[in-house]
Amino acid sequence: MSSTDIIADPADMAAGSDPDRTGRLKAARSLGFAILGMALLLAAWWVGGYAVQNNPATTAFADFAPEPALTRLGEMLSSGEAMQMTVPSLQRVLQGMVIAIAIGVPVGILVGRFQVLREVTNIPFQFLRMISPLSWMPIAVMAFATWDGAIVFLIAVAAVWPILFSTAAGLRRVDPSWFKVARNLGARPWHMLFVIILPAISQDILTGIRLALGVAWIVLVPAEYLGVTSGLGYSINDARDTLEYDRLAATVVIIGVIGFLLDFACQQAISKLSWHRED
Amino acid sequence: MKGAHLAVEKICHTYRRGRQQALSDIDLEVKPGEALALVGRSGCGKSTLLHIMSGLLAPTSGKVFIDGARVEAPSPRWVVMFQQPSLYPWMTVAQNVALGLRFTGRANEIASRVPEMLKLVELSDYANRNVQDLSGGQQQRVALARSLAPSPEILFLDEPFSALDAFTRGSLQRDVRRIAKDLGITLVLVTHDLPEAVTMVERAVVLAANPGRISEIVPIDLENRDDLRTPEYAKARSRLAAAYENAAGRGLRPTAEPAPTLRSIGDRQTQTSAVPAAR
Numbered sequence: 001m002s003s004t005d006i007i008a009d010p011a012d013m014a015a016g017s018d019p020d021r022t023g024r025l026k027a028a029r030s031l032g033f034a035i036l037g038m039a040l041l042l043a044a045w046w047v048g049g050y051a052v053q054n055n056p057a058t059t060a061f062a063d064f065a066p067e068p069a070l071t072r073l074g075e076m077l078s079s080g081e082a083m084q085m086t087v088p089s090l091q092r093v094l095q096g097m098v099i100a101i102a103i104g105v106p107v108g109i110l111v112g113r114f115q116v117l118r119e120v121t122n123i124p125f126q127f128l129r130m131i132s133p134l135s136w137m138p139i140a141v142m143a144f145a146t147w148d149g150a151i152v153f154l155i156a157v158a159a160v161w162p163i164l165f166s167t168a169a170g171l172r173r174v175d176p177s178w179f180k181v182a183r184n185l186g187a188r189p190w191h192m193l194f195v196i197i198l199p200a201i202s203q204d205i206l207t208g209i210r211l212a213l214g215v216a217w218i219v220l221v222p223a224e225y226l227g228v229t230s231g232l233g234y235s236i237n238d239a240r241d242t243l244e245y246d247r248l249a250a251t252v253v254i255i256g257v258i259g260f261l262l263d264f265a266c267q268q269a270i271s272k273l274s275w276h277r278e279d
Numbered sequence: 280m281k282g283a284h285l286a287v288e289k290i291c292h293t294y295r296r297g298r299q300q301a302l303s304d305i306d307l308e309v310k311p312g313e314a315l316a317l318v319g320r321s322g323c324g325k326s327t328l329l330h331i332m333s334g335l336l337a338p339t340s341g342k343v344f345i346d347g348a349r350v351e352a353p354s355p356r357w358v359v360m361f362q363q364p365s366l367y368p369w370m371t372v373a374q375n376v377a378l379g380l381r382f383t384g385r386a387n388e389i390a391s392r393v394p395e396m397l398k399l400v401e402l403s404d405y406a407n408r409n410v411q412d413l414s415g416g417q418q419q420r421v422a423l424a425r426s427l428a429p430s431p432e433i434l435f436l437d438e439p440f441s442a443l444d445a446f447t448r449g450s451l452q453r454d455v456r457r458i459a460k461d462l463g464i465t466l467v468l469v470t471h472d473l474p475e476a477v478t479m480v481e482r483a484v485v486l487a488a489n490p491g492r493i494s495e496i497v498p499i500d501l502e503n504r505d506d507l508r509t510p511e512y513a514k515a516r517s518r519l520a521a522a523y524e525n526a527a528g529r530g531l532r533p534t535a536e537p538a539p540t541l542r543s544i545g546d547r548q549t550q551t552s553a554v555p556a557a558r
Contacts, residue, residue, distance in 0.1 A: 177365040180335060185379040185429065186355040195378075199369045275369035277411050 042066060061245055069249035076250055086254060088230040092148065092223075093216050096155025100212055104160045105205055108167025109197060118168070125164070133158035133219050137226065147227035151220075158219040159212035166211065170204025171197065203274045210266035217259045282312035282465035283346045283357065283432035285332065290341035292327055300490035301327050305341070307484060307493070311432075314459060314466035316476035316483040318519070320527045324491025325469045326437055332467060333359045333435045345433065355379045355429035360439040364422035366410040372397070372421050373406040379429035396424040399458060416447035423455060433465040440475065452478050453505060473523060477516045478504050485519070487526040494526035 049065025052058045063069065076082040111118050111125075133154050140150035174197070182196050198205075224233025232255050239248035290305040302324045309315045317325040330336035332343050334353040343350040345357060353359075358379070366375050376396050377389045385392075397403045400420040405413065410421060419439060426434060436455070440448040456479045459466045470476050476483045477499055487494040499515045506512065 175365065177361055177363060178367065180359075181361070181365045182378070182382070184333065184335065184353040184355070184359050185425070186382040187378075188382065191382050195381075196367070199367070202369075275409075275411075277368075 060243075063244070063246035064249045068246040069253065072244075072246035073250035073253055076247070076254075082250075082254055085230065085232055085235040085251070086258060088228075089220055089224065089232045090258075092151050092231065093155055093213070093220055095152045096216055097159055097209070097213060099152065099156040100159035100163055100216070101209065103156070104163030104208065104212070105167050108164040108205075108208075109171055109193075109201075111164070112168035112171025112201075113197075125161075129161040129165075133215075134222055137223075141226065150226055151223045151228065151231075154223040155216045155219055159216040162211035162215060163205065163208040166204050166208025167201060170201035170208075173204075174200045199275070203270060203276060206266065206270045206273060210263065210270065213262050213266060214259070217255075217262065221255065281432060281463045282310075284311050284344075285309040285433060285465060285467070286344040287328075287332060288342045288344070290328065290331055290338045290343070292324070292331060292336075292338045292341075302331070302338070303490035303492045305491070305493060309433075309465055309467060311465055312460075312463045313482065314456065314468070314480040316468040316470055316480040317486060318470055318473065318476050318483050318523060319486035319491070319494075320471065320488060320523075323486040323488035323526070325471075325486050327491065328486070329359070329435050329437050329467060329469045333357055333433075335359065355383050356431055357433035357435065358426040358429065358431040359435040359437060360419075360422055360426050362438045362441055364410075364415075364418040366418055366421055366425075368409070368411050370410065371407050372402060372410055372413070375410055375421055376424045376428050378425060383429060385429070392428055393424075396428045399427065400424045400454065414447075416443055416451065419443060419447075419451060420454075423451075423458075427458065427462070427464075431464065433467065434459060436466065436468040436470075438469055438471070441470075441472065448475070449478075455479065456504070473516055473519050474507065477501070477512060477519060478507075483519055483522075485522040485526045487528070495522040497522050 045066050049062070049067075052064060053062040063072075073082070111121055136154060136157055137150075140153045141147075144150040144153060178196055178200065179192065182192055187196065220231075221233040221236060224231040225237050228234055232251055235251045236248055236255075239245070239251060285308070287305055287307040290302055291300065292302040293300045305328060317328060319325050327336065331338045331341075332350070334343070334350045334357070337351070350357075367378075370378075373393050376393045377386075380386060380389050380392060394403065394406070397406055400423050402417060402420055402424065405417065405421075410418060413421065422439070434455075439455075440451050443451065452475055455466075458464075466480065468476065468479055481499055483497045483499055484493055485495045485497060486492065497519050499519065501509075501511055501515055503509060504512075
């Protein structure tokens with residue numbers, strides 16, 4: 001028994017045996033902690049900004065501080081600039097993710113289902129996975145006619161591995177008797193895929209997509225340093241070149257908020273679609 | 280529904296990675312509507328034989344015929360129930376039961392057949408419940424309904440009750456026997472539980488191990504299978520136990536007294552008369 005098993009949750013103790021009240025107390029406590037965490041982050045940012053501003057060597061970067069950055073963020077939101085820089089980035093991530101899912105899920109299913117394929121692909125896939133997606137930049141630039149094509153390729157290369165490995169690992173964990181029963185009941189290959197395999201590993205696929213989306217979002221900014229004249233990465237680069245550090249910091253905030261929202265949406269999808277019981 | 284004729288001819292089997300032959304020269308015939316058990320100690324190959332009979336496993340040599348047609352693959356005409364119910368947890372009870380019909384292109388029968396099957400296993404009120412909400416015994420009843428829905432001619436049971444508590448097990452044994460009799464289905468049961476074999480079948484094939492082979496075929500001719508305290512029941516059980524021990528190579532002296540069951544223990548505690556035993 002772990003220590004968490006024997007230490008009672010304060011929310012449970014406070015609510016007694018009323019499960020609704022316990023749930024509300026837990027939610028309130030989570031929200032309180034989240035607000036505290038954000039307040040600490042903001043405080044750290046403010047302290048950092050204050051230190052930068054009061055240091056003669058770094059005073060030129062004072063616009064990184066919360067006040068100028070958040071003021072600029074408000075302006076960017078009201079002028080539509082924030083939306084203008086975000087939409088192309090989201091489009092590129094969406095395209096890259098669609099390609100990664102279209103490749104990662106089927107290949108993951110094949111790798112998870114067939115041991116020979118798993119053994120053949122194991123080393124090559126591990127080798128390719130460990131290469132930073134940005135290493136493919138020069139090749140992508142040569143291989144694709146447009147900058148957009150190269151960026152989407154880099155995002156897909158980064159996102160495909162979490163989806164592929166999560167799908168394959170999910171399939172390997174599937175109860176073999178599910179396949180045996182389905183075969184016995186007359187399942188054809190497409191039944192096996194759509195009625196048994198995909199629902200059985202849906203949570204693993206979604207978890208892979210969630211991880212991939214995180215990686216894709218991280219790769220997006222450096223990938224958008226490539227040639228394009230739109231997107232969040234371009235905006236960061238442009239703000240640096242024009243010494244608009246308040247715009248740069250505001251863009252960083254936008255990147256963080258959108259990344260958080262994308263992850264939150266994935267989490268919600270996982271909890272809605274999951275058939276796993278927590279208890 | 281009607282039962283099918285099953286014939287097993289010269290079945291031998293060696294697992295690909297095994298040095299020891301699992302089955303050797305098995306010849307067997309099961310009449311339509313007959314209930315037959317394969318009994319023997321662990322490792323005697325009874326489950327392997329059942330898998331071969333059902334087409335889930337190809338034998339190294341020998342043939343299996345069902346109604347004169349060679350068995351080379353599983354089919355919804357002969358269905359296996361396993362030790363674990365192996366229900367699909369992302370489906371409701373009704374969806375699980377409907378699977379065989381869905382897989383075999385008989386979706387138009389689902390609306391009438393599924394409620395009929397659920398009524399048969401006394402789970403009519405559970406149609407829209409998730410299978411994860413059910414107890415082990417209820418899950419096994421759903422598995423039984425799922426197996427019966429495609430109107431199989433043979434029901435293969437691979438120790439399907441061994442994970443259940445004694446009361447649930449007894450109730451399911453009686454229900455399966457009743458349903459199989461009423462519908463005229465041929466029943467092949469794998470078990471190492473001798474009372475279960477005596478309760479459920481008319482003939483028990485006792486297998487010896489290393490390699491798995493038929494040691495003896497014991498007829499179990501009982502008028503009343505529900506009363507475990509009759510001298511006839513004790514005699515049948517004793518005879519089967521002797522054949523079992525003989526096949527296991529222990530050569531223990533047969534005893535006419537039935538092994539204590541929860542019911543007989545209860546009776547001993549509440550009654551002064553001894554449990555009748557054939558001597």
